[in-house]
Amino acid sequence: MLEVPLDHADPAGPAIEVYAREVVAPGKEDSDLPWLLFLQGGPGHKAIRPGADPGAWLDRALREYRVLLLDQRGTGRSTPANRQTLPADPAEAAAYLRHFRADSIVRDAELLRRRLIGDRPWSVLGQSFGGFCAVTYLSLAPEGLREAFITGGLPSLTAGPDEVYRAAYPRVLAANERYFARYPDDQEIVRRIVRHLRERDVRLPGGERLTARRFQTLGIGLGSSVQFHNLHYLLEEAFIGRDELSDAFLRAVDAAVSYAARPIYALLHEACYCQGTASRWSAHRVRDEFPQFALDGDGPVRFVGEMIYPWFFEEDPALRPLRECAELLAAYEDWPDLYDVDRLAANAVPVAAAVYYDDMYVDRDHSLQTADRIAGLRTWVTNEYAHNGLSADARVLDRLIAMVRGEA
Known part of the structure; x- marks a missing residue:
């Protein structure tokens, strides 16, 4: 020490x-x-x-x-x-x-x-x-x-956050394609889970609601050879019967999407790319350029990756008290060169x-x-x-x- x-x-x-x-x-x-x-x-x-x-x-x-x-x-x-x-x-x-x-x-x-x-x-x-x-x-x-x-x-x-994420979203889409080529039946399971979460108030073990957009963030592990396959094994045990998500699934999802053990990751991830500029929630803004990640249609669902969104600080209890702090960090412009x-x-x-x-x-x-x-x-x-x-x-x-x- x-x-x-x-x-x-x-x-x-x-x-x-x-x-x-x-x-x-x-x-x-x-x-x-x-x-x-x-x-x-x-x-x-x-x-x-x-x-x-x-x-x-x-x-x-x-x-x-x-x-x-x-x-x-x-x-x-x-x-x-x-x-x-x-x-x-x-x-x-x-x-x-x-x-x-x-x-x-x-x-x-x-x-x-x-x-x-x-x-x-x-x-x-x-x-x-x-x-x-x-x-x-x-x-x-x-x-x-x-x-x-x-x-x-x-x-x-020299690249700022916007350039980083414009390059990142296509790589995440490519990772999704590799995943669903390996596990094609998971596409229907994922669509079914998203429909279920839209229609029902599903609660995680910590008490907060599991939304479809938060479920979509499970794709953060698709770049790891281990987590790539673990996602499949998680999805295959998602449902108990036809209409209920299993406790085991919800417990595992809770552990995967919570930032309780790594709040700095959520607070400073975009700042890692800032040198004399503000991030202004870059991943959130740039996502609009990639409609493939939309959840409001009937098309295929695609997971997102290593992206931090402002709504994390509404839906994650470990981050909710830090919402205003996160907004100030996202607006900060005077980051020194790295x-x-x-x-x-x-x-x-x-x-x-x-x-x-x-x-x-x-x-x-x-x-x-x-x-x-x-x-x-x-x-x-x-x-x-x-x-x-x-x-x-x-x-x-x-x-x-x-x-x-x-x-x-």
Whole structure:
């Protein structure tokens, strides 16, 4: 646990705590191993828990690194940021949360590095949003890095939220097509569920109504090889008889659509793409350009993906108290830059990045444009893995390590 400034530009101001867990292979506890910092996807997700979360990469990393699993500020055992802990005043809460993006996470990491190993650089592994953070690290503090590995997380250096979502919605439609090609009978099940939710007042275990549009957000997992199939197994047990949704289905849906465990994700997801501009609920606005996601007709139902909508803060009890705060964050324009294009063009840190060809969450073309703008970065483009390739197969990290070392 380390105390860090809430605002790194005001080191004498309010402080928060960040938590990081050291993991080392048995028998190597006293070895002088290089450090590898893992930056989790998100935003707003705590780091994996060894032995509890899937992470095929971890065993591979422990063969030669001492791994540090950082609970990024506001998550896990770090000082939490949620409806129970944020300031009651929406303006104060929004001002507080403006310090929870990648730039602050990188500066937290630098304080941790200096505390643990002084001036020695360490390695960084960034998955998804963690990869965004790694690119910010290369922009703000490359002197702290020995090498960088990025999986499914090369962001556009310049695209704003609208550009991001105009590229994202077609990828989500493509993921839907892959899903329903694999499970064609699910199309009728999904239509039946949507009709049922339109006609009836169905309540989730927490007491709030399950609307058709909230059910539609189950598509957020379609970019993961595991959750892709889990959605099918959830749908096949949706109904008890002909006219009632099962308790088991509603319990599982509740767990999938609730943001109780990750409110930062909902509050700051669009802000991750903002540099000098406001998001103004970009995903919500841009969705109007894609009528394929409409729920008011008799056409096929298509799930949405990694999109945050303002009505989340009406329908999710964990988010409802933060509605005004979310509106202020969506209207905020003065987000600082997250990437230094000139510094990245002069990069001297060895970097390797896996770009997943059919990634539903991170646009392939944006990633490749960024790869061309980071000096020395080696890119591996593959359609062998979904977005969760790092956790699914240790060979992903193995290849990235080999690429950095010029062995692949």
